[in-house]
Amino acid sequence: MINSNEIIDDIANKEYEFGFSTDIEMDMAPPGLNEDIIRFISAKKNEPEWLLEWRLKGFAAFKKMEFPKWQHFEMPELDLQALSYYAAPKQKKQLNSLDEVDPELLATFEKLGIPLNEQKALTGVAVDAVFDSVSVATTFKGKLKEMGVIFCSFGEAVQEHPELVKKYLGSVVPHTDNIFAALNAAVFSDGSFVYIPKGVRCPMELSTYFRINAQNTGQFERTLIIADDNSYVSYLEGCTAPMRDENQLHAAVVELVAMEQAEIKYSTVQNWYPGDKDGKGGIYNFVTKRGICKGTSSKISWTQVETGSAITWKYPSVILQGDYAEGEFYSVAVVRNKQIADTGTKIHHIGKGTKSRIISKGISAGRGDNSYRGLVSVGPRAENARNFTQCDSLLIGNQCGSHTFPYIESRNKTAMIEHEATTSKIGEDQIFYLNQRGIDSEKAVALIVNGYVKEVLNQLPMEFAVEAQKLLSITLEGSVG
Amino acid sequence: MILPFYQALTEDVQALSAQVSAPAATALHDIRRKALERFTAIGLPSLKTEAWRYTNIQRYLKEFPYELLTTATPVSAAVAESKAIPELDCYRVVLVNGHLQADQSVLPEGKGITIGAMSAHTTAPGFAHFNQQPHLAGESLAQLNTALFADGLYIELAANTVLDKPIHIIHVYSATAHAFIQPRHLWVLNRSAAATIIESSVHPETATVAFANSVLETVVMENAELWHYNVQQGEESFREVHTTAAQQYKDSRYHHFNFTLPNTPFTRNNLSVALNGSHTETNLNGLYIANKHQHVDNHTFMDHIMPDCNSNELYKGVLLDDANGVFTGKILVHQEAQKTNAFQQNNNLLLGSKADINSQPQLEIYADDVKCSHGFTAGQFSEESMFYLRSRGIGEDAAKALMVNAFSHDITDAIKVPALQHHLQEQIAEIMNN
Numbered sequence: 001m002i003n004s005n006e007i008i009d010d011i012a013n014k015e016y017e018f019g020f021s022t023d024i025e026m027d028m029a030p031p032g033l034n035e036d037i038i039r040f041i042s043a044k045k046n047e048p049e050w051l052l053e054w055r056l057k058g059f060a061a062f063k064k065m066e067f068p069k070w071q072h073f074e075m076p077e078l079d080l081q082a083l084s085y086y087a088a089p090k091q092k093k094q095l096n097s098l099d100e101v102d103p104e105l106l107a108t109f110e111k112l113g114i115p116l117n118e119q120k121a122l123t124g125v126a127v128d129a130v131f132d133s134v135s136v137a138t139t140f141k142g143k144l145k146e147m148g149v150i151f152c153s154f155g156e157a158v159q160e161h162p163e164l165v166k167k168y169l170g171s172v173v174p175h176t177d178n179i180f181a182a183l184n185a186a187v188f189s190d191g192s193f194v195y196i197p198k199g200v201r202c203p204m205e206l207s208t209y210f211r212i213n214a215q216n217t218g219q220f221e222r223t224l225i226i227a228d229d230n231s232y233v234s235y236l237e238g239c240t241a242p243m244r245d246e247n248q249l250h251a252a253v254v255e256l257v258a259m260e261q262a263e264i265k266y267s268t269v270q271n272w273y274p275g276d277k278d279g280k281g282g283i284y285n286f287v288t289k290r291g292i293c294k295g296t297s298s299k300i301s302w303t304q305v306e307t308g309s310a311i312t313w314k315y316p317s318v319i320l321q322g323d324y325a326e327g328e329f330y331s332v333a334v335v336r337n338k339q340i341a342d343t344g345t346k347i348h349h350i351g352k353g354t355k356s357r358i359i360s361k362g363i364s365a366g367r368g369d370n371s372y373r374g375l376v377s378v379g380p381r382a383e384n385a386r387n388f389t390q391c392d393s394l395l396i397g398n399q400c401g402s403h404t405f406p407y408i409e410s411r412n413k414t415a416m417i418e419h420e421a422t423t424s425k426i427g428e429d430q431i432f433y434l435n436q437r438g439i440d441s442e443k444a445v446a447l448i449v450n451g452y453v454k455e456v457l458n459q460l461p462m463e464f465a466v467e468a469q470k471l472l473s474i475t476l477e478g479s480v481g
Numbered sequence: 482m483i484l485p486f487y488q489a490l491t492e493d494v495q496a497l498s499a500q501v502s503a504p505a506a507t508a509l510h511d512i513r514r515k516a517l518e519r520f521t522a523i524g525l526p527s528l529k530t531e532a533w534r535y536t537n538i539q540r541y542l543k544e545f546p547y548e549l550l551t552t553a554t555p556v557s558a559a560v561a562e563s564k565a566i567p568e569l570d571c572y573r574v575v576l577v578n579g580h581l582q583a584d585q586s587v588l589p590e591g592k593g594i595t596i597g598a599m600s601a602h603t604t605a606p607g608f609a610h611f612n613q614q615p616h617l618a619g620e621s622l623a624q625l626n627t628a629l630f631a632d633g634l635y636i637e638l639a640a641n642t643v644l645d646k647p648i649h650i651i652h653v654y655s656a657t658a659h660a661f662i663q664p665r666h667l668w669v670l671n672r673s674a675a676a677t678i679i680e681s682s683v684h685p686e687t688a689t690v691a692f693a694n695s696v697l698e699t700v701v702m703e704n705a706e707l708w709h710y711n712v713q714q715g716e717e718s719f720r721e722v723h724t725t726a727a728q729q730y731k732d733s734r735y736h737h738f739n740f741t742l743p744n745t746p747f748t749r750n751n752l753s754v755a756l757n758g759s760h761t762e763t764n765l766n767g768l769y770i771a772n773k774h775q776h777v778d779n780h781t782f783m784d785h786i787m788p789d790c791n792s793n794e795l796y797k798g799v800l801l802d803d804a805n806g807v808f809t810g811k812i813l814v815h816q817e818a819q820k821t822n823a824f825q826q827n828n829n830l831l832l833g834s835k836a837d838i839n840s841q842p843q844l845e846i847y848a849d850d851v852k853c854s855h856g857f858t859a860g861q862f863s864e865e866s867m868f869y870l871r872s873r874g875i876g877e878d879a880a881k882a883l884m885v886n887a888f889s890h891d892i893t894d895a896i897k898v899p900a901l902q903h904h905l906q907e908q909i910a911e912i913m914n915n
Contacts, residue, residue: 070531380835395849398816404844409535410859413831419842419857425849 029086035059038186041086045155045190048162051169058175058185065179072371072403073311073340076284078249085187085220143203149233150195151206154222157193164195168226172255172290172319180251181288184220188253191221196231196262205461207236221252227262229295234265236464248273250309252287260295260322265303267460269468272308277366279338282310289316293325296351301328303459305468306341315373317346320354320382327356330456334472335368335400344374344391344406349415352383360391361453364400371402376417377409385415393423394452396445509603512612516627523621535807535839536778538622541720541747547692550660551631553580556685561585561651564681569900571647571679577655579632579664579695589648593639593674596648599665600632607637607669610700614726616753616782617696623724623751626696630665633695638674638705647708647898652682654691654719666697670705677708679901684719696724701733703758708897710738714908715745724751731758738896740905741769741777743801743912748775753782756818759789767796768892770885770912771804772833778807783825785818794825797892799885800836809841810855816847825855830888832861832881882913 029040038059042052067075144151150161157165175185196202227233250272256264266289275282285308291300302316318327329345347356362370372391393402404421426448434444453472457465525542526533554577561575561582574596575585581598588596595605602608617623634650654662670676684691701707715721729735741748754763769777783792798806812823829838842855862884870880889909896902 393844393846395846395851398819398849400849401847402844403846404842404855406840406842406857408840408842408857408859409837410829410831410839411837413834413836413861415831416860417858419840420854421842421844421856422852422854423844423846424852 029084031082031084033080033083033085033187037085041187041189044086045158047158050166051158054170054175055186055188058182059187061176062179062182062186065182067179071313071342072373072405073342073369076311078284080183080249083249086189147200147203148197149200149202150193152193154188154191154193154224157224161193161195164226165193165224168224168255168257170255172257172292173253173288177288180286181253184222184251184253184288188220188222191223191252192225193223194225194233194235196227196233198228199230200228201231202233205234205236207238219248219250219252223252223254224257225255225264225266226257227259227264227298229260229262231259232263234267234461236267236461238269238271238464238467249284250286254287254289254316256291256300258291258293258295258298258300258325261297262295263299263301264291265301266291266316267464268302268304268306269460269464269471270304270306270308270312271471273310274308274337274339275310277337279310282339283308285309285312285314287314289314290319291317291327292319293322293327293351293354295325296322297324297326298322299326299328301330301459302345303330303456304332304343305456305460305471306331306333306343307471309341310339312339312341312343315344315346317348318356319348319350320356321350323351324353324355325351326354328459329356329358329360330459331360332363332453332456332468332472333361333370334363334365335370336365337368338366339368341369342371342373344372346375347377347387349376349378349382349385349387352381353385354382355386356388358387358389358391359455360389361456362391362393362402363396363449363452364393364402365396367399369401369403371405372421373405375407375409376419377407378412378415378417380411382412383414385412387415387417387419389419391421392452393421394449395423395425513628516612516624517629519618520621520624520628523619523624526621532780532809535805536749536776538722538747538749541692547661548656548658549629550578550656550662551629553577553582554655554657556582556653556655558585560653560655560683560685564651564683566649566679566681566900566904569647569649569679569898569904571649572644574634574648574650575653576634576650576664577653578660578662579630579652581632581634589644589646593642594644595635595637595639597635598632599630599635599667602635602637605635605637607671607700608635608667610669610698610728611667612698614698614728614753615755616784617698617724617726620724620751622694622722623696623726626663626665626694626724630663630696633665633667635666636668636676636678638670638676640672640674642671642674644676647677647679649679649681652680652693652695654682654684654693655686656689656691657686659690659692661692661694664693664695666695667700668697668707669700669702670707671702673704674702675706677710677898679710679712679898681712682715682719682721684716687716687718690718690720692720692722694722696726699725699727699735701727701729701735703730704732705730706734706736708736710740710896710898710901711750712740712742712901712905713745713748713750714740714742715748717744717746719745720747721745722749722751725753727752727754729754729756729758729761729763732760733758734762736764736897737766738892739765739767739769739779741767741771741779742908743770743772743775746773746775749778749780751780753784754792755784756786756790756792759787761787761790763790763792764895765792765794765796766892766895768798768889769796769806770799770801770889770909771806772801772912773803775804776807777804778809780807780809781811783810783812783823785812785814785821785823788817788819788821790818791822792824795891796827797889798827798829798838799888800829800831800833800838802833803835804833805836806838807840808838809843811843811845812853812855814844814846814848814851814853819848819850821848821851821853823851823853827855827857828888829859830861830885831859878914882910885913886910
């Protein structure tokens, strides 16, 4: 039998399994960040004047800001002038069917396990594939169109539904929110736009596969999802990226707006290149995600499984503005080698009777460093607000770190807030118990980890849950598979 | 000397330097100078200082000129007597603005017991521990205290010395003008020594404001045990930043109780424990009951440096009227500190319509074989419990008092001095009945 130390080493030192890159000719902007580049991007995308002005306002805000210092890790040196802010696959003409898509691109998706051309028949999931900034293929549009659902790339939305974009863009994450949001506002390339009209329950899971491909292009997606009164949508976001030596910055912004009695469920599986076992390379994932429950009894739910990136730094948040609104945050964050995760959520209870639930599971292995940072604030008007928070950490190996930094602010005496956090390692007694029943140590670790994160994985849509489970076994369980 | 204190601290450091360098002959001179430098470098905490994000101390400092008071004023024995705990058989130490009043005190005597003014014991063996607690360096107000303190209480118990009775220290803060006072204390319990120490404070004048910025260092050596109770039940004209920095060595036990009761508008307690030895036990208990516009901030730091240590922290708060409560509890477990058990809990009852609570329970863990947890709750009485009591003919106010009594029981029940326990339970009942 392999002893448990070997297994732990194995897990801790495991390298990234999805590293590959695709050679497609890119249409690149010269590196550097200035007003001209912003005008260039805007012109390339044929944007209206108001959007260009908004970008420039974002850039002006960006220039006034500095990188934050409060985070629990050493900020890597980012040379934003060395990045190129625009990259798009060269073929720009409108595609009518999947046959027109570059076969090499299709092959990449095959490797990732999302065969686009089989998607329709097999899963019933509409996929808006974002391959480095510009959408090249969109399926199921017809069916969604019938119901009035708008699901398209951000650029398309700007052209076709400018009134909606203008109304909601920056309404949840303003261009002055933080330095990365300001940067994104200035240079955002593309992303997804979703609008669910009143009373419509979106008939399928909407999913976008993000890929970071071109070397030295930071990706600056912008996603905007609006669920009008009494509607429902479940949105899936998943990422894998090819192996690279140079750090790549990813500073996306996601905005969700839920109107009266609407529900948005946003799920993420993130498995970008985490760097090698010495922490070289890897993606910096600095994302601003925020949703607002505007209407009464609306609901926003974030679920995330974070296994990749050299540094994951994000706090998907919910503003509970409408009375009786509900917010949820379910998270699994896994770090190993020298990965860093500083993640958590912010929930602002503003309306009365608002409810929130936070379940965060951190797993640290190798020399990884995992922090939960969260804010639960209850305003004076939030009568009978209710929050439950649980953050658990699992430590594997004695060189990793696991931290919890919750902030709890209550301004209303009728609010009920509960928070609990625990830290522990996989008990020798637990492994012994399983060994006794004929389960070897490798499988025992896998079993325990799977049980530990089950509460979160259960929140994922079925197709994603399977993928996430697979991802966890691959990242954590070494050769266990 | 009366000066606009806030300005003096931030702008006119020269004047302070002159003051600091006055006792140039003493060994403390260098320490004081460095501390002032550090204070100047860090500056006064503001809302942008992470450890002070919920407490705006500048609000309480800049309103009026303060006198940097370094001397004692004559105070009648009745002032200290007002804080005596009924039926408590104890030694008594009375300090006025940090200066020991021998005539009003009953000091313990005997082999192995050293007790007296700090200024008279700078050459005592235990004084080597002065300013050694690692966490003081980051606290700007503690640095200011180190730079400017006039006097305080020095206690040293030799190895195997066990005090037969508790020591009750009554801090009297008295001044004729608004005063900023910096007492500094050092208590050292050598190997296998044991003591129980109770602290109270009083500010007799109502027309002038006293702001105490006190620092206490306690050192609990191998196998020693210290029971430390701090009762903060002050006056509306009193404000306080109370820093307690403890160091524990192998097999030692430290039990800290902090009671913050109504009236004092501003209280900030910095409590930090550094574990320099293994197999220690630490219990930090806190109860805060605040009313009116009271602001109570408990800032605790449990530093697990060595393996095999246990710590338990329980802070409970009852916030009435418009009171603000702040709690920060940090548990840091270093990589060497395997087999650590560290638990922390903070429960709050929000009873006032404008009361609020800000809490930051934090875990920072670098070792894997540990059991650590924290918990936080905020809420009010459960309707079921109230209904149960009301249905048995108990009036609403009496029912609330009963529930608060039950809520604080976890803390008061752990008090090992019966007279103090009884006294505090009565105080709590009285607060709730008003």
